[in-house]
Amino acid sequence: MSLRASGAPEGGAGEPILRLRGVAKRYGGVAALGGVDLDILPGEVLALCGDNGAGKSTLVRIVSGAETPDAGEVLLRGRPAAFRSPHDALEKGVATIHQHLALAPRLSIWENVFMGAELRRRIGPFALLDKARMRREAKGYLARLSVGIEDMGRPVEGLSGGQRQAVAISRALLWNAGLIIMDEPTAALGVKETGQVLGLIRALKAEGRTILLVSHNMADVVSVADRVAILRAGRKVADRPVAGLAPEDLSRIIITGEAA
Ligand SMILES: Nc1ncnc2c1ncn2[C@@H]1O[C@H](COP(=O)(O)OP(=O)(O)OP(=O)(O)O)[C@@H](O)[C@H]1O
Numbered sequence: 001m002s003l004r005a006s007g008a009p010e011g012g013a014g015e016p017i018l019r020l021r022g023v024a025k026r027y028g029g030v031a032a033l034g035g036v037d038l039d040i041l042p043g044e045v046l047a048l049c050g051d052n053g054a055g056k057s058t059l060v061r062i063v064s065g066a067e068t069p070d071a072g073e074v075l076l077r078g079r080p081a082a083f084r085s086p087h088d089a090l091e092k093g094v095a096t097i098h099q100h101l102a103l104a105p106r107l108s109i110w111e112n113v114f115m116g117a118e119l120r121r122r123i124g125p126f127a128l129l130d131k132a133r134m135r136r137e138a139k140g141y142l143a144r145l146s147v148g149i150e151d152m153g154r155p156v157e158g159l160s161g162g163q164r165q166a167v168a169i170s171r172a173l174l175w176n177a178g179l180i181i182m183d184e185p186t187a188a189l190g191v192k193e194t195g196q197v198l199g200l201i202r203a204l205k206a207e208g209r210t211i212l213l214v215s216h217n218m219a220d221v222v223s224v225a226d227r228v229a230i231l232r233a234g235r236k237v238a239d240r241p242v243a244g245l246a247p248e249d250l251s252r253i254i255i256t257g258e259a260a
């Protein structure tokens, strides 16, 4: 598996893992992003907030390789990123977990984790799927996230929302993504599962991974993020540490574009 080589905890001291400079994107007459600068530093949880239509998902699609910007540049560890596709981004260590998880509900946990990166073993001229190893390794990834599910053969559709997030994150771990982007991971979850997902984010941070968290939930942001960037009508209006901010402070900046 030479593919999963991008490396997790790296990036020199202070050098951003990902750097956006003047990133702009238009859809017809709408300037979804009007020239955004943003640095994502190694090991931090950076929250990206803003009202509906502020440009968050557009930014996520650009940094995940799903879309290309009209102007500006995206640098990955100092070099132009130019992701050709989400798969290309994954191979370079950037994994995106979209709000509507791209999991195959009918397939098992291990099949979802290893999709597109199946392990095989050779028996004479044949290369057979190494299911036992994939089950074992899938269980190991979930255990790293403190999710104890016994049977890796369970279809994903029978899991809770928080457990599904863990399966999606396990895929990111398999590819050894150093930067994990999560678009509204708790939007559809109840209180207990939201707590579970925040726990997953803390576990990833403790492993030295970097997280970009898109969220409308200010309590989540205050509880888990180190820094917050706020978009308003496609422009960045705030970029600051979370320490000392209350959820209401963030809501005010999102609505008015100004701090107190
Ligand atoms: N594919 C598209 N075609 C046309 N317009 C689009 C497209 N994608 C986004 N837009 C527009 O670009 C702007 C930014 O949208 P975006 O989805 O990035 O916002 P967002 O911050 O993610 O909002 P939300 O919080 O509602 O998810 C909006 O005005 C939206 O209508």
Ligand SMILES: [Mg+2]
Pocket: 056, 057, 058
């Ligand atoms: Mg969005």
